Amino acid sequence: MxxxxxxxxxxxxxxxxxxxxxxxxxxxxxxxxxxxxxxxxxxxxxxxxxxxxxxxxxxxxxxxxxxxxxxxxxxxxxxxxxxxxxxxxxxxxxxxxxxxxxQRSRSPLPERPFQMHLHWRPDEELPALARLCGVIDASYSEEDLGEFIAYWLGRPEVFDSQHQWMLKFIRALKTRRYARRQPTMVAGYQQISPEPVSTGPSKRAQEMIEQAKRLAGQQENEDD
CATH class of the missing domain: 1.10.10 (Arc Repressor Mutant, subunit A)
Structure with missing residues (x-):
């Protein structure tokens, strides 16, 4: 209300x-x-x-x-x-x-929890709430929303307020976007993330290693 x-x-x-x-x-x-x-x-x-x-x-x-x-x-x-x-x-x-x-500003009264339903939608407070959770872009596709609703329709024992459902939706968006950013390759029938490729020490690190080797060689010559 x-x-x-x-x-x-x-x-x-x-x-x-x-x-x-x-x-x-x-x-x-x-x-x-x-x-x-x-x-x-x-x-x-x-x-x-x-x-x-x-x-x-x-x-x-x-x-x-x-x-x-x-x-x-x-x-x-x-x-x-x-x-x-x-x-x-x-x-x-x-x-x-x-x-x-x-007038969708938040009521001073506690929101009544409800089950997920087919017509659920985030309200206009989603962008601000998403920013608080570290999500700058609060846009979403019908696929994002449909997958979220379908998942929670299968769990009718869960009752949450509109605010809590939106927090769950934001977490789901973060998870999906993180998964999409991860490169995958196919091995048989499975998709796996490749192991990170080591590029070796940087140019600056290599220069420091070479300089240390030269200093060590000079020190050995002086000792001889």
């Missing part, structure tokens, strides 16, 4: 049902890449609280007019924006966006 969202949701004029509607339903739809469309029946059922002891079967329910009022609260708070509105007093089947969700 971004700081802007947290601040807007904490406003005392925003009702608890409106906060729940945003946090548990609208935001979830967007984060799970589901169609951002307002379905009154679906959202109404999500907000209903079941109570078998009540004659109606629910201790809390909202009708269409009340649901519209909750949307109006979120619109006034800047949390919800209706993209297309039908000629009606309601917002049923209207597409929407969450403006404050796009």
């Amino acid at each position: 971004t700081p802007a969202e947290y601040s807007a949701l904490a406003h005392p004029r925003l009702s608890h049902p409106a906060r729940s509607l945003y946090s548990l339903q609208l935001r979830r739809l967007v984060m799970e890449h589901q169609p951002p469309r307002l379905s009154y029946p679906e959202l109404g059922r999500a907000l209903a609280v079941v109570d078998p002891m009540d004659a109606s079967g629910f201790s809390y329910q909202v009708n269409a007019r009340q649901l519209t009022a909750l949307f109006d609260e979120l619109i006034e708070a800047g949390l919800l924006q209706i993209e297309s509105q039908a000629e009606s007093e309601h917002y049923h089947q209207c597409s929407f966006s969450l403006p404050l969700l796009s």
Whole structure:
């Protein structure tokens, strides 16, 4: 959750049902890449609280007019924006966006860990984070990303925050780039890195060796 969202949701004029509607339903739809469309029946059922002891079967329910009022609260708070509105007093089947969700600065609240998924992408903080890890060029290919996602999809027991997933991705990029820089040669069906070729002592070192030999020879002649 971004700081802007947290601040807007904490406003005392925003009702608890409106906060729940945003946090548990609208935001979830967007984060799970589901169609951002307002379905009154679906959202109404999500907000209903079941109570078998009540004659109606629910201790809390909202009708269409009340649901519209909750949307109006979120619109006034800047949390919800209706993209297309039908000629009606309601917002049923209207597409929407969450403006404050796009403000991707880090939240003061701890990020919720999640499993790797097919739609995962690093966010815009990747270049700065990569530089802190010693990676100047934070660019990557679809092959880099696909291999990373495929690897962690096979480990569903791992849950990490977005920040931790990006650190893992940066380490994977460093490993792949290091491997690409290493020259290889084929031996049978295996690729092996050749042994470093020794170039011998440098010219300066050879001159010093020759000079030492001459001095040693002069010293032997003098002793004779």
